[in-house]
Amino acid sequence: xxxxxxxxxxxxxxxxxxxxxxxxxxxLICMAGDLGAGKTTFTKALGKALGIDDVITSPxxxxxxxxxGEPMLYHIDAYRLEGIQQDLxxxxxxxxxxxxxxxxxxxxxxxxxxxxxxxxxALDGEDRLFQVSGIGKKYQEIEEVL
Ligand code: ADP
Ligand code: MG
Numbered sequence: 412x413x414x415x416x417x418x419x420x421x422x423x424x425x426x427x428x429x430x431x432x433x434x435x436x437x438x439l440i441c442m443a444g445d446l447g448a449g450k451t452t453f454t455k456a457l458g459k460a461l462g463i464d465d466v467i468t469s470p471x472x473x474x475x476x477x478x479x480g481e482p483m484l485y486h487i488d489a490y491r492l493e494g495i496q497q498d499l500x501x502x503x504x505x506x507x508x509x510x511x512x513x514x515x516x517x518x519x520x521x522x523x524x525x526x527x528x529x530x531x532x533a534l535d536g537e538d539r540l541f542q543v544s545g546i547g548k549k550y551q552e553i554e555e556v557l
Contacts, residue, residue, distance in 0.1 A: 413554050415541040420456075423449060426541060426557075427456035430528070433553045436482040437508050439524055441516035444532030449539055450514045451488075453530070458484050461510060475504065483509035489518040498522075528553055 417423050430440070440457075442450040455467040463480040469488060478484040485504050492499075493515075501522050505511060516523060526547025533540045545554030 412542055412544045413557050415543060415557055416535075417449075417539040417541055418537070420452065423453055423539070424456045424459070427453055428460045429557065430553065431457055431460035431510070433556065434510060434528075437510070438549065439505065439511045439527040440513070441523065441527050441529045442512065442514045442532070443516060443529070445534070448532040448534065450532060453532070453541075454486055454512045454514070457510065457512065458486075474499070475501075483507065485509060485511045487511070487513045487519070489513060489515040492518045494518075526550060 415426055417426060442453065444450055451467070451469045458465070458467045458478060461480050461482060461484055463478045463484055465478050467476075467478065467486065474488060474491065476486045478486065485507065487501065487504070501519060505522075505524050513519065513523065516529075526549070528550045529544040529546065531542040533542065543554050543557055545551040
């Protein structure tokens, strides 16, 4: 695990830029952290880094939002799925090329590919600690260079 201390939105943007570049158009980011930790803010920054012009909003009431871009961005917020065991077809999303971001990934862990970049955001006073773990070769390499 690598911990990146983030002191501002600008630093969130910088981290998202770096990760967007390292993913090279395809990959899965699994995000955890309390409400208000900054998961959606990071996803917005990632979308911007990928050149997606649409405003990325919290998909809490939609569960999945798809943003058209090169690469595509798939944004899942599993918050409302806590305790629900149901096949919602997310596997198909993870088979797609593009960037996949999942907030509250614990709630759909059963259907998630094991290879992924996990980002746990914790508050530390005014700062945010982005705890990044890469699982699988591609993601381990990303973790190493952060
Ligand atoms: P989550 O999706 O984890 O529930 P949000 O991304 O919606 O959290 O963020 C909640 C609030 O925290 C927003 O008002 C946002 O502006 C603020 N915030 C997020 N990241 C940062 C940051 N790096 N620096 C300062 N404020 C932030
Ligand atoms: Mg959110």
